[in-house]
Amino acid sequence: MSGIAYERGTPFLLARLGSLASRSWTAFLAGYGITQNQHAVLVVIREQGPLGQRRLAELAAMDARNIVAVLDSLTAAGLAERRPHDTDRRRRVVTLTTYGVRLIDTISEAAAHGQDHFLRSLDPAERDHLNDLLRRLYNAHVQA
Amino acid sequence: MSGIAYERGTPFLLARLGSLASRSWTAFLAGYGITQNQHAVLVVIREQGPLGQRRLAELAAMDARNIVAVLDSLTAAGLAERRPHDTDRRRRVVTLTTYGVRLIDTISEAAAHGQDHFLRSLDPAERDHLNDLLRRLYNAHVQA
DNA sequence: TATTGTTATACTCTATAACTATA
């Protein structure tokens, strides 16, 4: 509370707080041997089913160029696969392996129980409200 | 809205949304020739006054090791200065130059008008509420 | 012994530019 609130706009706060959350989240995921982007990609496929890489990158809030290395590592780890598209020979459809499905399910369950520490300064109602606002903001940006 | 909400915990959302906000914020700051970490450091000094590097890193949500290069670049750009501490010869007190003060003030003013696009999916009351929740969360983590 | 600041280093993330193959 001390000091003038000099620059505390929402993009600034999101960027800085996101940096904090990112480090915490990265450390959590490291326990499962994957990175943040790998996890984001796995989640999208788990929710949406098999996808082409450009749409996949879009939904994972990544760039199409940078998703290549992520998919390389995911396939090398046996978590995902690239298959040729039925009709369009430019496309490669990305699917999860059974191991990939199992891993993302395990992580999702563990994550639900692991966010309390990070949010300890907010009461339950505030946590729900924050989650709701962030989700709507995220969806608005990702599904544009 | 389609698909099961498979993993949308707050740390996940903050990390992903923070990644989006970070890119937007970085692009905005690039117009003023500084990076996100440089800006965060300038803001902290502007609010708190001259500080030692370890406390400065703490308040800027950075690591003490990684702030060295940031301060090197800030001093090289004539935005900040490192001075010896009065009594403790281990310490180096970081201050802003008049140019640094002027730049951070200009940016703060411009940023206040530039966040509308990023938050366009929320109405004014929701934006205020989100900002409040994020600010409290950020302060709780930074001032611990 | 603990603390302040520092260097070296390696990995992840992101963006700029340019390319191949196919539609």
Added chain:
DNA sequence: TATAGTTATAGAGTATAACAATA
């Protein structure tokens, strides 16, 4: 000509490890 995927590369951010100077 436009699109899907790719490669090379460079800058920024972060973390691990180790160090010198000073308290």
